[in-house]
Amino acid sequence: MSARNALMRHMLRTALLLAIFAVLGTSLVALTFKATEQPIAESQRAALLRKLHALVPDHVHDNDMFTDVIKVRDPRLGSNQPMRVFRARLQGQPVAVVIEAVAPEGYGGDISLLIAIRHDGQLLGVRVTQHRETPGLGDAIDEERSDWIHSLAGRSLRNPSPNGWRVKRDGGEFDQFTGATITPRAVIKAVYRALQFYRAQGDTLYIKGEEHGK
Amino acid sequence: MANDSYGNLTLNGLWKNNIGLVQLLGLCPLLAVSSTVVNALGLGLATTLVLLASNASVSLIRNLVRPEIRIPAFMMIIASFVTAIDLAMQGWLFELHKILGIFIPLIVTNCAILGRAEAFASRTTVDRAAIDGFMMGIGFTIVLLLLGGMREILGQGTLFSNAHLMFGEAARGWTITLIGDYRGFLLAILPPGAFIGLGLLIAVKNIIDERLSRPVASVSVGEVIEQN
Numbered sequence: 001m002s003a004r005n006a007l008m009r010h011m012l013r014t015a016l017l018l019a020i021f022a023v024l025g026t027s028l029v030a031l032t033f034k035a036t037e038q039p040i041a042e043s044q045r046a047a048l049l050r051k052l053h054a055l056v057p058d059h060v061h062d063n064d065m066f067t068d069v070i071k072v073r074d075p076r077l078g079s080n081q082p083m084r085v086f087r088a089r090l091q092g093q094p095v096a097v098v099i100e101a102v103a104p105e106g107y108g109g110d111i112s113l114l115i116a117i118r119h120d121g122q123l124l125g126v127r128v129t130q131h132r133e134t135p136g137l138g139d140a141i142d143e144e145r146s147d148w149i150h151s152l153a154g155r156s157l158r159n160p161s162p163n164g165w166r167v168k169r170d171g172g173e174f175d176q177f178t179g180a181t182i183t184p185r186a187v188i189k190a191v192y193r194a195l196q197f198y199r200a201q202g203d204t205l206y207i208k209g210e211e212h213g214k
Numbered sequence: 215m216a217n218d219s220y221g222n223l224t225l226n227g228l229w230k231n232n233i234g235l236v237q238l239l240g241l242c243p244l245l246a247v248s249s250t251v252v253n254a255l256g257l258g259l260a261t262t263l264v265l266l267a268s269n270a271s272v273s274l275i276r277n278l279v280r281p282e283i284r285i286p287a288f289m290m291i292i293a294s295f296v297t298a299i300d301l302a303m304q305g306w307l308f309e310l311h312k313i314l315g316i317f318i319p320l321i322v323t324n325c326a327i328l329g330r331a332e333a334f335a336s337r338t339t340v341d342r343a344a345i346d347g348f349m350m351g352i353g354f355t356i357v358l359l360l361l362g363g364m365r366e367i368l369g370q371g372t373l374f375s376n377a378h379l380m381f382g383e384a385a386r387g388w389t390i391t392l393i394g395d396y397r398g399f400l401l402a403i404l405p406p407g408a409f410i411g412l413g414l415l416i417a418v419k420n421i422i423d424e425r426l427s428r429p430v431a432s433v434s435v436g437e438v439i440e441q442n
Contacts, residue, residue: 014280021279021287025294032298039305047308130312135249136369136400 052086052098055116055125061088061095070205076197078102078110078190087206094119094206099198100129103190107182108132111141115194125153126191131183138183148175148184157195165192218342227349234357234412235419239326243317244358245408249369252376254362255355256310257317260299262351264321267295269335269347276336288331289322296322310379326354361411369403371396 045066052065068089071082083100096118103111111131116124126149133139140146151174166172167185176184198205233239240261247257271291279287300318303311311318321327330350335343366373371393377385401407 014283017278017280018283018286018290021275021290025290028294029297029301032301036301036305040301040308043305043308135403136398 051114051127051129055098055114055127056088056096061090063087063089065098072099072201072205074197076193076200078104078193085205089206094203096124097198097205099194101190101194103186105182105186105189106131106133107138107180107186108134111183111186111190113187113190113194115191117195117198120156121195121199122156122159123152123154123191123195125150126187128187133183134180137177137180140177140180141183141187146177148177149187151175152191155191157192157199162192165189218338220342220345223342223345224349227346227351228353228356229419231350232353232357232419233326233350234354235416237326237329239329240324240354241412243320243324244354244361245405245412247314247317248358248361248365248408248411249403250366250376251359251362251374252310252380253313254358256303256307256314256380257321258351258355258358260303260314260318261321261324261327261354262348263299264292264295265327265330265347265351265354266344267347268292268327269330269343270340271295272331272335273338273340273343279336284336285328285332288328288336292327292331293322307380313376313379326350357412357415360415361408364411364414365402365407367392368399369407370398 049066056065065086065088068087070085070087072085073080073082077083077099079102083102085100086098088095088097096116098114098116101113101115103113109132111133112129114127114129116126118124127143128141128149131139131141133141140148143149160173163171164173165188167174167176167181167188169176169181170185172188174184174188231237234241234244243257243261248254268288268291272288275287296319299321300311303314303318330347334346338346363373366375371391373390373392374385375389377388381388402411
């Protein structure tokens with residue numbers, strides 16, 4: 001009986017010790033989380049703001065795009081998750097939107113995009129925010145790697161015509177990269193769909209949820 | 215133990231028992247992240263910090279923890295430190311953290327760290343464990359840097375590109391373009407380049423070791439003869 005008791009005590013002590021380690025470890029993580037919560041949120045915000053401002057320059061709007069935002073769920077944006085739409089206004093008048101979209105047909109899976117569309121439907125520009133394309137081939141969609149993404153600025157649903165919204169290999173107007181056709185094809189498709197979405201939504205994108213934005 | 219002198223620990227970590235070149239542990243992040251010098255440095259320093267902290271704390275509790283639960287206890291310590299460092303990098307090195315991505319949390323599974331905790335830190339004093347962790351980490355970082363440098367030069371013809379992700383905007387101009395108008399050498403950037411590069415580094419280390427061992431052996435023989 002006492003041998004059993006001794007074993008029991010031993011087990012309890014061991015378990016307690018492990019529990020103490022668990023509590024210590026978790027508190028370390030909790031403390032770090034508390035300490036970094038603010039900087040992380042700020043870095044995320046700053047990184048996004050930099051991208052937004054590169055697409056919609058400061059002098060064309062006077063609102064805080066980061067807070068003037070609605071969430072939209074639409075298959076044409078390439079995802080079944082709600083995507084954010086940032087609105088730019090000048091003295092309350094709509095100027096442009098920046099839409100988060102996904103190109104699901106990338107070579108390495110989803111390519112996350114920010115697509116800036118002027119009020120009249122013309123593209124202000126597109127940026128890739130996240131991708132897993134092949135380094136050296138498909139990653140030329142990244143602004144840091146090549147100028148290709150800038151070839152989209154100034155385009156619209158009518159420029160080029162719907163048949164031109166393809167890479168050259170498919171008879172369209174946009175360059176592909178040597179050794180990588182799938183990646184630019186996916187981006188072009190996603191941007192075209194986002195433009196269609198924008199035309200279908202029209203001005204409702206600027207109105208919806210406006211009161212929450214302020 | 216003379217074996218555990220600080221100098222010896224240093225030599226072990228940096229050269230004789232180098233994690234990347236001799237123990238061949240932690241190869242997954244080593245191969246995956248060594249495509250540029252800056253990525254390599256980021257992962258190397260994060261791993262060094264984790265090794266230092268985990269070795270020191272494992273040594274600190276070595277008399278408390280019972281043999282049955284030592285592995286879960288070590289894992290808990292390592293995982294806590296890795297998570298803390300992951301959060302800190304996300305807060306203060308946001309862009310670099312985005313590039314290194316999953317490989318920071320994956321430091322938990324770097325067997326080099328559990329290996330050092332179990333094989334060394336749990337059997338020695340705190341100061342020795344800390345030095346061992348630090349030197350092992352630095353040795354790992356050096357291998358990462360060499361591999362990163364080789365792959366970056368061969369792969370894209372530059373050195374220190376993206377340094378601003380780690381050192382702030384001032385470092386934007388640090389990029390050295392070694393080969394202007396270079397079309398890039400894909401093999402070096404893709405995973406096979408990492409394997410080939412690591413193989414070359416190991417081969418070079420073995421050659422150096424062999425060269426060193428020959429003259430040393432003859433000198434010691436000579437000394438013995440003189441004594442006689």
